[in-house]
Amino acid sequence: MAASASPRAEARNILIIVAIVQFVIGGWFSWSASRAAPRDLPVLVVAGTPAVVDALREAAPGAYEIKDAADEDAADRALRHREAYGAFVPRSGGELDLRIASAASPVVAQTLIRQAGELTGKPVRVTDVVPADADDRHGAGAAMGFLPLLITAVIAALLFVLKVAGGRARLLGVVGFAVASGLVSSLGLTHVSGVLPGGYLANAAIVALLELAMAGVITGLGSLIGPPGVAVGAVLMFIVGNPLSGMASAPEMLPQPLGTVGQFLPPGAAATLFRSVGSFDGAGAGGPMLVLAVWSLIGLGLLYAGARRTAPKPASVTVSDPLQAAARSSR
Numbered sequence: 493m494a495a496s497a498s499p500r501a502e503a504r505n506i507l508i509i510v511a512i513v514q515f516v517i518g519g520w521f522s523w524s525a526s527r528a529a530p531r532d533l534p535v536l537v538v539a540g541t542p543a544v545v546d547a548l549r550e551a552a553p554g555a556y557e558i559k560d561a562a563d564e565d566a567a568d569r570a571l572r573h574r575e576a577y578g579a580f581v582p583r584s585g586g587e588l589d590l591r592i593a594s595a596a597s598p599v600v601a602q603t604l605i606r607q608a609g610e611l612t613g614k615p616v617r618v619t620d621v622v623p624a625d626a627d628d629r630h631g632a633g634a635a636m637g638f639l640p641l642l643i644t645a646v647i648a649a650l651l652f653v654l655k656v657a658g659g660r661a662r663l664l665g666v667v668g669f670a671v672a673s674g675l676v677s678s679l680g681l682t683h684v685s686g687v688l689p690g691g692y693l694a695n696a697a698i699v700a701l702l703e704l705a706m707a708g709v710i711t712g713l714g715s716l717i718g719p720p721g722v723a724v725g726a727v728l729m730f731i732v733g734n735p736l737s738g739m740a741s742a743p744e745m746l747p748q749p750l751g752t753v754g755q756f757l758p759p760g761a762a763a764t765l766f767r768s769v770g771s772f773d774g775a776g777a778g779g780p781m782l783v784l785a786v787w788s789l790i791g792l793g794l795l796y797a798g799a800r801r802t803a804p805k806p807a808s809v810t811v812s813d814p815l816q817a818a819a820r821s822s823r
Contacts, residue, residue, distance in 0.1 A: 517731055520731070521734075524746060524747065525735065527746070528740075529555070529745060530552060530555035530556060530603060530744065531554065531555065531744055531745070531747070531748050531751070532556070532557045532748070533555060533556050533557065533577060533600065533742075534556075534557045534575065534576040535548070535556045535557070535558055535577060535578050535604065536559050536560070536567050537559075537561070537579070537580050538562075538567055538579060538580065538582065539561075539562070539582070540561075541582040544582050544588070544611070545558055551610060551611060552607065559575075561579055564591065567579035567581070567591055568591065568621050571596075571621045571622060572593070573772070573775045574593075574768065574772050574775045574776040576593075577593060577601070577742070578590060578601070578604040579592075580611075586612065587616075588612045588616050589616060589617045589619065590605060590608045590617070590618045591618075591621055592618060592620055593620070594622070594623055594629075595623060595689070595767060595770075595771035596622065596742070597741060597742035597745070598631040599631065599740070599741040599742065600742045600744075601624075603745075622771055622772065625686070625687065625688070625689040625771070627687060628687040631740070633685060634688060635740040636687075637681045637685060637687050638737070638739045638763065638766075641677060641702060641703065642734050644673065644703075645673075645702070645703050645706035645707045645729070645730075646706070646707075646710060646726050646730050648666075648711075649666070649726075650710075650714075650726075652665050652666060652714075653711055653719075653722050658799075659795070659800070660799045662795060662799070663792075663795040663796065663798075666707050666795060669707055670700045670701075670703040670704035670708075671700055673699055673703045674696040674697060674698075674701075675696050678692050678693075678695040678696035678699055679696075688766060688770060689770035690766070690769050695766070695769075695770070698762055698766055698769065698784075699762075701762070701781075701785070702758055702761075704788045704792075705729075705787035706729045706730075707791070708788060708790070708791020708794065708795055709729060709790060709791040709794060710726055710729060710791075711791070711794075711795060711798075712725075712792075712793070712795045712797070715794065715795065715797075715801070716798050716801065728757070729759070730759075732754075733754065733757040733758060733759035735754075736750050736751065736753060736760055737754055737762075737763045738751060738760055738763055738764070739759070755779070756783055757783075757787075758783070758784055760783075761780035761781075761784050762784060764776065764777075764779075764780040765781060768780065
């Protein structure tokens, strides 16, 4: 029988593994954040003024997906329906106005304001058609409040796998955690800190779907293949999903196609859904809601499979023939 490693050897192995993990995760998170810049960002130019279109393309090649808007009313409708982040409105004498929807992304709004100023060389008049929440103008509070939702989903899943033996109990635990997290976290983010716009119940439903999707998949994988399943689920949902969620900026501000990929993971879908439901009356909510629903169903399916796998098998019972039993008893 092989001798177990000495305490010093175990400590050395742990510190090496943790240092490598720290290097990889820290590098990945910082790299994705530091590369934030407009990439095919949907914007409008009222009346399709060629001079403004050419100036935008020359100032930032590849940064904007430029569309035409017939007038300011059409531009405002597009902003309210999340079809664009901003609209450049040319005025006489070379003046340029800017209409934005900062609720879609305060970071993008500031980027467009800066870009408009660079085009004209002077301050521009800005109209915020869909303003960001008054309690969180820069979006920092929402981003910071969003992170614990992801972390606690991973922690809950790990505890369910390590501490709860029965597959059915894990299934009930994950569902209960999602519901409780939705009710409690929405209260804190909607009413206490006030960083999430929209109604309490709507935000609670989004949080519950997010937690069900993340914790369900991680716990389900852990139930089926053990600790490696927890690691795979945590990497996919948190280490990959969090930096690519776009919550701190926008999907179009991330390196592509990573920004698009992030929208097909629960964190990215939830980040978009919070904004769509809270500030845009549900515009653009269909896609992210479908993503969260699909991941939730996958998680429930994995949990169900794990419950079937760990369910105790019924004990076999041998039924004797009545005649033989009577003959034996008469002896």
